[in-house]
Amino acid sequence: MSWLAIALWGGAVGLDATAFAQVMVSRPLVAAPVMGLLLGRPLEGVAVGVLLELFALVILPIGAARYPEAGTAAVAATAGYIAASGGEQRPDMLLLAVVFALLWERVCGASVNALRRFNERLVASVDGRDPLEPRRLERVHLTAVALDFGRGALVTVVGAALVTAVLAAASAGPGIGDDVAVGMLCVAGAAMAGAALSLFDGWSGRRFAVVLGAICGLILLIVG
Amino acid sequence: MLWRSFSIQASWNYRTLIGHGYAYALLPVLRAIYRGDPERFADAVARHARLFNSHPYLAPMALGAVARMEAEGEDPVVVERFKTAVRGSLGTIGDRLVWAGWRPVCLLFSLALLMVGATWWLAVISFLVVYNVGHVGLRLWSYRLGWREGKRVGEQMRRSGIATVQRVLPVVGAFLVGMAVPLAVAGRHLSTASISVGQSLPAFWTVIAIVAAILGARFGARVRGPVILMLLGSSFFGLLVRLL
Numbered sequence: 001m002s003w004l005a006i007a008l009w010g011g012a013v014g015l016d017a018t019a020f021a022q023v024m025v026s027r028p029l030v031a032a033p034v035m036g037l038l039l040g041r042p043l044e045g046v047a048v049g050v051l052l053e054l055f056a057l058v059i060l061p062i063g064a065a066r067y068p069e070a071g072t073a074a075v076a077a078t079a080g081y082i083a084a085s086g087g088e089q090r091p092d093m094l095l096l097a098v099v100f101a102l103l104w105e106r107v108c109g110a111s112v113n114a115l116r117r118f119n120e121r122l123v124a125s126v127d128g129r130d131p132l133e134p135r136r137l138e139r140v141h142l143t144a145v146a147l148d149f150g151r152g153a154l155v156t157v158v159g160a161a162l163v164t165a166v167l168a169a170a171s172a173g174p175g176i177g178d179d180v181a182v183g184m185l186c187v188a189g190a191a192m193a194g195a196a197l198s199l200f201d202g203w204s205g206r207r208f209a210v211v212l213g214a215i216c217g218l219i220l221l222i223v224g
Numbered sequence: 225m226l227w228r229s230f231s232i233q234a235s236w237n238y239r240t241l242i243g244h245g246y247a248y249a250l251l252p253v254l255r256a257i258y259r260g261d262p263e264r265f266a267d268a269v270a271r272h273a274r275l276f277n278s279h280p281y282l283a284p285m286a287l288g289a290v291a292r293m294e295a296e297g298e299d300p301v302v303v304e305r306f307k308t309a310v311r312g313s314l315g316t317i318g319d320r321l322v323w324a325g326w327r328p329v330c331l332l333f334s335l336a337l338l339m340v341g342a343t344w345w346l347a348v349i350s351f352l353v354v355y356n357v358g359h360v361g362l363r364l365w366s367y368r369l370g371w372r373e374g375k376r377v378g379e380q381m382r383r384s385g386i387a388t389v390q391r392v393l394p395v396v397g398a399f400l401v402g403m404a405v406p407l408a409v410a411g412r413h414l415s416t417a418s419i420s421v422g423q424s425l426p427a428f429w430t431v432i433a434i435v436a437a438i439l440g441a442r443f444g445a446r447v448r449g450p451v452i453l454m455l456l457g458s459s460f461f462g463l464l465v466r467l468l
Binding site for chain 2: 183
């Protein structure tokens with residue numbers, strides 16, 4: 001496993017989430033498959049990314065809200081799942097990797113808040129001077145960019161190391177079985193897909209569009 | 225200035241929110257306006273480094289408008305009043321338009337693509353391209369509008385097509401949710417990654433998945449916690465089985 005690739009991609013994903021660009025490479029749907037691609041196994045990344053994206057859809061980063069950071073956790077979980085699955089698709093390992101990511105994203109989110117607290121001190125060091133030094137303001141701002149990159153890299157690498165250790169320990173011996181794991185992941189995916197409706201005014205406001213979409217989905221299921 | 229606006233949230237903090245990022249983005253313009261007068265330059269930077277908030281994609285509108293006002297020598301009190309007036313609406317409009325509209329619609333479209341059998345890279349690239357056409361387009365549009373209209377930008381914004389887009393996006397989003405639910409119930413989100421679902425899976429999982437989708441639609445984001453707990457519980461059970 002290339003820890004450098006994990007750290008660099010984790011840093012970039014952490015940066016994209018808020019601090020720079022926000023072109024959405026930090027979405028699990030993108031971050032996890034790209035991590036998989038960097039490690040030579042994109043499909044494992046897709047498996048992790050799609051599931052985590054369904055969970056991340058309903059999280060809205062509004063105002064000063066504190067929210068879990070899904071991107072870096074998805075990168076960490078993908079790295080761990082690739083290490084544990086040994087080239088095959090392992091639903092039981094996938095379930096564990098996804099659960100780990102859903103817990104780890106809270107730690108990643110807490111690291112964002114910690115950095116924002118630290119930024120307060122950085123910003124105060126500029127504001128406290130009279131007259132304010134514009135060059136210092138620029139330096140502080142760019143330092144905050146670099147710190148966020150470092151934060152993203154750190155939480156991703158630590159998360160990847162932890163999830164790799166957990167999955168390695170769990171892979172020794174029988175578990176809940178692939179069928180149960182697949183069933184649980186199906187149920188979770190369906191619940192979160194349904195939950196996304198709350199973003200668009202819910203069932204009562206969009207009945208017609210939902211039913212029309214469901215008919216199209218069913219047709220695609222039957223045809224495909 | 226537009227390029228700098230891409231990092232406007234980098235020094236986000238609980239004291240000035242994106243205030244410092246705003247001043248950082250505005251610096252090249254202020255430097256040009258107050259060339260040869262370092263005191264007024266430092267004073268202008270200090271004024272703009274105070275509390276400010278906005279949706280990051282619409283912040284260029286406030287940047288453009290304030291740059292215009294500063295260039296025209298507007299009274300600092302008026303500039304400050306303008307910033308206070310727009311910061312709430314730029315945040316609310318952007319959150320609703322982008323975070324709760326454009327982004328989930330683009331994501332659901334790409335998820336649906338994946339679930340109907342498109343290759344993963346096509347789904348990922350189509351998401352990035354479609355989403356960022358809207359993203360960069362919004363930044364460019366808002367910057368130009370701000371620069372062109374100056375302090376009258378609010379009036380022009382009300383006349384723009386944003387309200388129409390805000391009405392259309394939820395309909396498209398609800399349609400895509402409706403489409404994604406049966407595909408997810410059938411486990412297509414797993415088969416995108418070559419995990420076989422269907423033949424070996426007892427039918428009761430499908431029934432549970434349908435009930436879960438209905439509960440999800442009924443309770444929205446509130447089901448996230450219970451679903452995570454369900455997955456966590458089953459994982460612990462699995463680990464316990466291994467240990468015993």
